[in-house]
């Protein structure tokens with residue numbers, strides 16, 4: 001008899017622990033500290049909430065990586081110094097930011113700086129408090145108009161945020177928070193992120209009080225869900241966010257990267273990233289209620305190791321281009337029309353008992369194959 005047969009009720013707490021343990025066990029970043037310089041720098045244009053199109057510099061600095069790296073699909077902390085003692089010193093963090101801000105002659109102009117660290121900017125284990133505030137001073141002195149960082153909500157508290165906002169002076173702060181899903185089972189067990197509804201809502205209130213803009217990320221089709229469930233999950237999450245007064249949101253269709261639970265499930269034939277037409281359907285169903293961008297689907301030409309949402313050879317590139325155009329214009333006319341490859345999609349309710357049982361079975365498959 002398998003450990004978790006379908007007719008045996010599966011405890012959600014038990015499932016969460018099993019998934020979290022597996023996620024951590026799969027983590028790796030190698031054994032050597034990587035060079036103390038940003039691992040990614042890029043320039044593009046983004047639309048501000050005011051509608052203005054401005055230049056953005058996006059940088060990912062080397063830190064210790066995410067200090068709570070339990071998420072089943074996230075490869076980022078593997079690219080950083082995860083698990084390496086002394087991965088990054090305060091001096092190195094400041095030095096990377098100073099070099100990021102030093103404008104060079106041929107550099108494209110930018111007003112927005114997205115400063116990411118493969119984790120939570122406000123987690124003291126990742127970026128010490130005094131370093132956070134010093135970074136704010138450096139950014140303020142460099143003529144940047146808007147700073148974007150990311151953080152889990154439990155680190156976004158008034159005592160941490162108030163001195164940071166003060167040191168930023170006139171620079172507008174935006175904090176990206178990966179809520180991933182408003183559904184507790186999907187968020188805390190399937191995605192396995194440490195984000196409670198309480199800490200999320202408390203962080204939003206703290207940010208509103210200090211004039212900080214939220215940028216909320218939702219996933220499309222986390223591991224263990226089907227495409228039909230994924231659309232429901234996005235729609236219900238948007239209902240929740242609009243109820244809280246959130247106006248903008250970024251959808252992240254799952255990509256499957258090495259050293260993650262998603263990768264092992266994919267290898268075992270238990271999971272595929274969402275079809276690109278599922279992404280389009282999710283956008284169609286929510287865009288009228290708030291501004292939507294789709295992230296991470298246009299990396300197919302740069303990340304050859306991961307498995308991305310896909311469709312057929314004749315439409316995939318056009319669908320991705322259309323989603324990118326839509327992210328800039330917000331105009332539904334930019335969404336792609338149709339393709340004969342579009343699979344039937346049965347959008348169904350989230351049946352927690354069925355999802356829990358299926359996830360336990362899929363974990364059993366991984367365990368039996370020695371993962």
Ligand code: SF4
Pocket residue numbers: 066067068069070071074075076077118119120152178193
């Ligand atoms: S998604 Fe965020 S919280 Fe989750 S492991 Fe990745 S960096 Fe950490």
Ligand SMILES: [Zn+2]
Pocket residue numbers: 311312313314315316339340341342
């Ligand atoms: Zn097609």
